[in-house]
Amino acid sequence: MQELRRDLAAATRMLVDAGIVGYSGHLSARAGRDRLLIQPVDDVRAQLRPDRLLVVTLEGDVVDGDGQPPSEFSIHTEIYRARPDVEAVAHFHHDPTTVFTLVDGSPVVPVKNHASRWAAGVPVHPDPSHIATAEQGRALAATLGDGYAALLRAHGEVVVAEDVRTLFADVVHFVENALVLASALALGPVTPLSAAECARFNATFHRARHARKLWRYYTTVAAAAGRLPAGWWESADPKADIQQKS
C-alpha cells in the first residue's frame, strides 16, 4: 500500500501544479474491501504526504491515520459503493470547467481525441450544495450512473477511473477538453467528435500506456521542480525508468 499512498499524494500535488486542485479538492483510492485511502480535511494539498493519508470505511470512519476526512467524503464512499469497477475518484473545483453547469444547452462534449473517454456524455448534478451526507452522496452517484465524469452545478467535478495514475491522466484530459470547448464555442458553432470518431479513436488507443506516459512526464517535471521529494521513486534515468515500468 506504500506505492498507492505515494501515487495518491503525488497525483494530488501534481494537480495543484496544474491549477486543478488548490485550497480544496481531494482524491481517493479504494484500499481493499470496503476501505478507501483519502487525505485529512485540512492537509495542504500542495504538500500532501503519503504517511498522512487516512484509511476510512465506507461510513467515513477513520480506521488508520490521524485526522478527519474531508467533509464531502460521501462523494467518494457512495461512488465506491455504487461502482465496483471504480478504484480511484477525484473531486475538484476547476472553475473554467464548472462554467458548463451554468448555461442551459451547453453540455461538455468531446472536442479532443483523448476526450473520447466521455463520448457518452457528462451529466450535470443539479444540486449546488456541499455533499455533506450519505444521501447527497448517493444522489451524486446516481447522477454519475455508469459514466466516468460528472459536473456539480456551481460547484465542481467528479472523475473516476480504474487506478490513480490513469485517473490523473483522465483529470488532465477532462479539463483540457473543457477549456478547448469553451474557446471553440467563442468562434462559432462547434462540431464535436461524433460517436463514430470516438469509437475509432478508442479502438486503437492504449489507455494504460498513455497513462504511464503522462505519469512519467508529470512526475519527472515535478521532481525536477522540487515539488516531489527525492526518493519517492528510485531513479530519474530515462532508460532505467523504461525498464522498470514497461
Added chain:
Amino acid sequence: MQELRRDLAAATRMLVDAGIVGYSGHLSARAGRDRLLIQPVDDVRAQLRPDRLLVVTLEGDVVDGDGQPPSEFSIHTEIYRARPDVEAVAHFHHDPTTVFTLVDGSPVVPVKNHASRWAAGVPVHPDPSHIATAEQGRALAATLGDGYAALLRAHGEVVVAEDVRTLFADVVHFVENALVLASALALGPVTPLSAAECARFNATFHRARHARKLWRYYTTVAAAAGRLPAGWWESADPKADIQQKS
C-alpha cells in the same frame, strides 16, 4: 496587535501572489476604537512588513508609524464609520472583475456556491474618480450600504469582512466568482444561484472553519515559496498546526 499586523501583511503579500493586489491596492483592519491599521502609501505590497503598518485615526491622522497612509484612505475610514460590524476592508483593482462596471445590465451575480456571501447583490459605485476626500469615501460607503462588496466604475473593488483572515478568503472567492461569471456568459445565458440555493448553501456553511482552511493553505504555500518569512508562524508541521488552530 502583533498578530493582527502579521495577518494584514501576510494577506497583502498573498493577494499579490494571487494577482489581485499589485502596484496598488490596500487592506486595513480596525484596531481599537476609532483607529485602523493600514500600510504606508508607497510601501511595496509584495514585501509588506508588519512593523511598517501605520495606526491611523478615522480622520487619516497617523498616530503610530512612519509614513503616510494611501491617498484613498477615506475608503477605509468612512466604511468603518458607517459599518460597526466591519473589522477589515480590502480595496483592490482586479481588472477582470472591474469589467462588470463597464457594461449595463451585466451585474455580478453568484455563480459559485462560495459566492452566496453576495447573494443580495454587488452594487456599482458610479464615480470612477480616486476616492481622495472624506465626502467621496462617504458616498462609496453609501453605495456599499449593508452589503459585503461593491465595485467602483473603471476603478476597482471593495470587500469587507469580520476579520482579516476571513476577508482574505472572501476576496479570493469574490474574484473567482467574477472570473467564472465572465467565462459562463461567453457560453450563453447564465442561470445564477437563486436566493434559495444561496440560503441553502449558507445554512450549512461553516464560515470560520472555511476561512481557516484557506488561510492555512495560502500561508503554507507562500512560506514554502519564500514569500512569507520563516518565523511569522511557529510551525509548518501539519499536526502541530491542527492542534494549534482547531
Added chain:
Amino acid sequence: MQELRRDLAAATRMLVDAGIVGYSGHLSARAGRDRLLIQPVDDVRAQLRPDRLLVVTLEGDVVDGDGQPPSEFSIHTEIYRARPDVEAVAHFHHDPTTVFTLVDGSPVVPVKNHASRWAAGVPVHPDPSHIATAEQGRALAATLGDGYAALLRAHGEVVVAEDVRTLFADVVHFVENALVLASALALGPVTPLSAAECARFNATFHRARHARKLWRYYTTVAAAAGRLPAGWWESADPKADIQQKS
C-alpha cells in the same frame, strides 16, 4: 547619463517580466540634442545591460557603443524629430492589444481611470510593414500626431512619454486598458470613460508621483527575483528609498 542607461535597461527587463516585450520590441530615450539611447538590434531584452546601449544620431548612425540599432530605429528617430515634447519612446508587440487593429469599429477607448492619458483616442497606423525607412517612420509619426500612443496594424504599439520611468508606467497602463476593454466587450456594449470623466480624473492625478510608485514597485519586485542586478540602485530599504526619491 548613467542613470538614464540604467533606467532604460531596467524598464526593458521589467517589460519582459510583464510579458509586454519579448524576443523583440525596444525602448529609447532622448540623449541630448539630436541623439538617442537605444539597444543593439540583437541584444537579449531579458538581460539588457546599461553599458551595451548605443548612442545614435537621428539618422541612425552609431556614435557610441558596439553594435547596430534595431532595424526599425526610424520609429524612434522620426518621433523625436516630430515631437520635441517627447523624451522616451517604446515600441512593442503586445498581441492582446494589437487585436484592436484587426477589427473595424472597435477602437481602443479608455475603460480604466489611468487610461485617461489617451482620452483623445488611439490612432491605428494602417501599414502592417516593418518600419524600415525614414519615410515609413515619418508616416508613423504623422499617424501618432500629437497623441501619446498609436497602434500599428497587425504589428504592434508605440507609446511616448516625458521620461523613461513615466513611459514604463504608461506602457503598463496602456496594455492593461486594452485587456480590460477586450474582456468588457465580451460581456456587451461598453460605456467607456467620457471626456468629462477623464478630465476629472486627470485634474487631481499626480502623474510624476504615480510613475514613481510604479517604478518603485516593479524595480523592488524585479530585484528580489534576481531580474535586476544588485547594485543598480543603492538601497531597497523602504525608508531610505522614500527619503531618496521624494
Added chain:
Amino acid sequence: MQELRRDLAAATRMLVDAGIVGYSGHLSARAGRDRLLIQPVDDVRAQLRPDRLLVVTLEGDVVDGDGQPPSEFSIHTEIYRARPDVEAVAHFHHDPTTVFTLVDGSPVVPVKNHASRWAAGVPVHPDPSHIATAEQGRALAATLGDGYAALLRAHGEVVVAEDVRTLFADVVHFVENALVLASALALGPVTPLSAAECARFNATFHRARHARKLWRYYTTVAAAAGRLPAGWWESADPKADIQQKS
C-alpha cells in the same frame, strides 16, 4: 550531427517552456538521405537530451539509438518523403490553436505580419485519429500539400521548415497568430492580412536573420533559467555571440 542533435533537443525543451509542447508532441530533423533524427516515444520533452535522439529510417526502423520512435512517426517520415524541401518537422498539440479545427468557416488566416509565411492558407486534416500508419501519414502529407503548416481535427498541428532553428521561430509565430486571431474574432469581423500585404512584408523580411534573433533570445533565457545545460553553447556573452553567429 552533434549540433543538429543539440538544436533539436533545445528546440523541444524551449517549446515546453513556451507551453506548446508538453507530455506529448515531437520534433524531427532530416539527417542525411532517407534518415531522420527524432526522440524516443516516452522521453520527457522537458529534459530531452541530444544523445538520446534516435536515427530512424523512413520506414521507422531505428538504426542508431536506444528506444522506439513516437507511435506517430509516420507524420514525419511521410512528409520528408513527399517534400524534399523540408528539413525539419514539428508535431504538437496546442489546444488554443486546435480550436480552429472544430468550427466550420473559421480558418486560420494571417493577422500578424510574421504569419505571412502562411498566406496561402492552413488546411485542416479531417481525420482526428492518431497517425498510426504510413497510409495515414501519406494522407496527412497530402493535406499539407506544398504548404508550411496543417491542422489536424481535434488533435493538433504540423509545421515544417528548412532547418530546426527556423522551425522553432515558425512554431512560435504560428501559435501566436492563432491566439491573436481568436482574440480578434471575439471583437467582431476581422480583416486579415491581404495577399498583397503578406507579399509586401515577405519582400523585405530576412527570414534567416529573424530566426537567428529568436533562437538567441530563447536559448539565452532558457539557459539563464537552468532549462538548457551550461556548455551546450560556448558563450553567453552578447558580443562573442554576435561575432560567432553573424
